[in-house]
Amino acid sequence: MRRVRRSMSLLRALRVALEMIEGTLASHDELRICYFLNAVTAGEVSSRCQKYFRETEMKRYVTVAIPVLFLITGCNGGGDVSVPVGLPEDAETAAEVITASALLETVSQIASDEMMGRGPGTEGDRLARAYLAQRLEAAGYGPAFGENGYEQPMSMVGVTTELPEEWAFRNGKGLGISLHLADEFIGGSGVQHSAAVVDDAELVFVGYGITAPEEDWDDYKGADLEGKLLVMLNDDPDWDPELFSGERRLYYGRWKYKYEIAAEKGAVGAIIIHTSLSAGYPWPVVLTGWSGEQFELPAGDEPRIQLKAWMTEEASRRLFDFAGRDLDALIEAARNRDFSPVPLGLTTSLDLAVDLRETETANVGGILRGSDPDLADEVVFLSAHHDYFGIGAPDDTGDTIYNGALDNGVAMAQAISVAEAFSALSEPPRRSIMVFFPAAEEQGLLGSKYYTEHPTMPPGKMAADINFELGNIWGRTGDVTIFGKGKSTLEDVLADLAAEQGRYVTSESTPRSGWYYRSDQFSFARIGVPAIWFKSGTDFIGQPEGWGEQRYAEWIERNYHRPSDQVEDSWILDGLVEDAHLGFRLALTVASADEMPTWYPGDEFEEERLAALAE
Numbered sequence: 001m002r003r004v005r006r007s008m009s010l011l012r013a014l015r016v017a018l019e020m021i022e023g024t025l026a027s028h029d030e031l032r033i034c035y036f037l038n039a040v041t042a043g044e045v046s047s048r049c050q051k052y053f054r055e056t057e058m059k060r061y062v063t064v065a066i067p068v069l070f071l072i073t074g075c076n077g078g079g080d081v082s083v084p085v086g087l088p089e090d091a092e093t094a095a096e097v098i099t100a101s102a103l104l105e106t107v108s109q110i111a112s113d114e115m116m117g118r119g120p121g122t123e124g125d126r127l128a129r130a131y132l133a134q135r136l137e138a139a140g141y142g143p144a145f146g147e148n149g150y151e152q153p154m155s156m157v158g159v160t161t162e163l164p165e166e167w168a169f170r171n172g173k174g175l176g177i178s179l180h181l182a183d184e185f186i187g188g189s190g191v192q193h194s195a196a197v198v199d200d201a202e203l204v205f206v207g208y209g210i211t212a213p214e215e216d217w218d219d220y221k222g223a224d225l226e227g228k229l230l231v232m233l234n235d236d237p238d239w240d241p242e243l244f245s246g247e248r249r250l251y252y253g254r255w256k257y258k259y260e261i262a263a264e265k266g267a268v269g270a271i272i273i274h275t276s277l278s279a280g281y282p283w284p285v286v287l288t289g290w291s292g293e294q295f296e297l298p299a300g301d302e303p304r305i306q307l308k309a310w311m312t313e314e315a316s317r318r319l320f321d322f323a324g325r326d327l328d329a330l331i332e333a334a335r336n337r338d339f340s341p342v343p344l345g346l347t348t349s350l351d352l353a354v355d356l357r358e359t360e361t362a363n364v365g366g367i368l369r370g371s372d373p374d375l376a377d378e379v380v381f382l383s384a385h386h387d388y389f390g391i392g393a394p395d396d397t398g399d400t401i402y403n404g405a406l407d408n409g410v411a412m413a414q415a416i417s418v419a420e421a422f423s424a425l426s427e428p429p430r431r432s433i434m435v436f437f438p439a440a441e442e443q444g445l446l447g448s449k450y451y452t453e454h455p456t457m458p459p460g461k462m463a464a465d466i467n468f469e470l471g472n473i474w475g476r477t478g479d480v481t482i483f484g485k486g487k488s489t490l491e492d493v494l495a496d497l498a499a500e501q502g503r504y505v506t507s508e509s510t511p512r513s514g515w516y517y518r519s520d521q522f523s524f525a526r527i528g529v530p531a532i533w534f535k536s537g538t539d540f541i542g543q544p545e546g547w548g549e550q551r552y553a554e555w556i557e558r559n560y561h562r563p564s565d566q567v568e569d570s571w572i573l574d575g576l577v578e579d580a581h582l583g584f585r586l587a588l589t590v591a592s593a594d595e596m597p598t599w600y601p602g603d604e605f606e607e608e609r610l611a612a613l614a615e
């Protein structure tokens with residue numbers, strides 16, 4: 001009782017102090033004090049605090065109040081609120097191993113010409129994996145895959161489809177039109193057979209090609225599409241914030257979904273209409289992605305289409321004109337819930353030779369065992385894919401090596417440095433840390449898909465995945481972008497830690513691109529594991545508004561998935577370092593907390609998580 005009274009007077013003193021220092025602390029520090037006061041005075045707080053509470057989501061309560069309680073009550077050696085809360089005392093010192101020169105050294109190795117672009121199944125792939133395993137071992141991480149050591153071997157099927165230079169279509173009057181390979185269309189076999197065959201199939205426009213009961217949306221209306229070739233819009237409906245999360249792309253807007261649903265409908269194939277706006281990347285990115293050998297996991301008994309194709313907007317316009325159809329009017333019609341499939345009165349045939357090649361690659365992973373016997377079986381993942389496109393078509397300068405320095409060399413460098421920071425702690429965190437380098441991400445998240453389908457622990461024991469992908473080579477930013485923001489409590493912890501760096505969190509500036517579903521965090525999310533991908537945003541310190549957006553846009557246009565993605569002297573790595581520090585603190589906080597993070601209520605992956613935890 002006496003103890004309580006004493007703390008109450010301490011609280012009153014704190015409250016008075018807060019009134020006095022109003023405006024002199026960074027707002028997140030004041031916010032912390034408010035949460036603390038609120039937590040222990042049953043709401044007896046200053047009006048200033050009440051204002052904060054109104055402005056701040058209550059979900060921050062737990063993540064902020066508890067560490068602050070710990071801090072202010074003296075267990076962490078005093079009341080210096082500028083020290084990251086809830087982290088071990090030597091976290092700061094351990095984090096010092098994360099430096100720009102360390103990151104540059106690692107990425108220079110990974111993206112060197114000797115690694116030959118790390119194409120899945122190639123010698124360069126093998127060299128890169130060996131390098132990563134060696135770094136993990138040197139950092140004191142044990143092998144994550146038992147008798148297989150640091151590698152989880154996996155088979156992939158390489159599918160090479162021979163496409164015709166001209167693709168012919170006929171209308172009902174027997175007249176024809178052809179589209180030109182690469183300039184106008186690209187694609188590949190949807191089956192792992194020696195041939196992919198489309199035999200006199202009718203083209204049907206199916207709008208967005210989406211069936212989403214929770215959105216009361218069905219573009220198919222029960223139409224019989226057996227054997228048809230479906231023509232679809234990229235993206236998902238984006239003009240209404242209430243519909244499919246507005247501009248943010250959901251899985252429904254991804255090309256993978258489009259081909260999957262076409263297969264479910266019994267169609268023979270699907271053509272996706274590309275626009276840079278709807279895809280989030282220009283046509284050359286589609287071309288690079290779909291040219292040459294395509295890797296897949298070996299086929300199971302899932303339904304498959306024969307043909308997966310893409311067409312440029314101009315080509316689609318030409319085709320629809322030939323069919324006597326107005327593409328714009330059909331796109332307009334597709335924006336309504338009452339849209340139903342429209343046969344285009346065109347047919348086409350293709351008989352494509354398909355070359356199949358079984359090849360082997362591997363995920364790479366190392367484990368640092370947690371120090372708390374009760375929690376060490378729970379694992380925090382740090383992931384960064386290790387593959388790129390190997391050696392391929394030359395660019396304008398004649399360069400054929402796809403070095404993949406920003407994608408994904410810098411991210412691997414971050415993961416390695418964070419791994420080393422964990423080993424630099426005097427004691428490992430309570431939960432275990434698994435540093436995981438998935439294979440064949442660029443081929444459709446194959447490595448992480450394989451791992452999450454063949455995990456080394458029950459998904460309910462995976463505490464979180466913190467994914468590193470791409471990165472920042474242009475300096476420090478005031479903002480931290482969370483891709484697909486609004487999903488899990490990992491974001492609350494991240495927001496708090498970003499505030500410690502004097503930064504704020506935002507969502508991506510290109511929500512249409514569906515980035516959350518485009519890197520390895522998605523494979524973890526699919527099995528229910530709270531997963532996050534964040535990195536520097538676009539608010540570059542000392543740069544005018546719009547400068548950051550311009551850097552990213554230029555980079556996507558010039559370097560993304562091209563041989564020119566290589567280490568440059570012009571790189572400024574301060575922001576990359578700051579992000580790695582943030583990743584370390586986030587992973588450390590998650591690994592040290594009493595409870596694992598959760599999806600926000602109602603998230604698309606929440607149900608899967610609850611099922612995994614119940615097992």
Ligand SMILES: [Zn+2]
Pocket residue numbers: 385407408441442469470
């Ligand atoms: Zn990537």
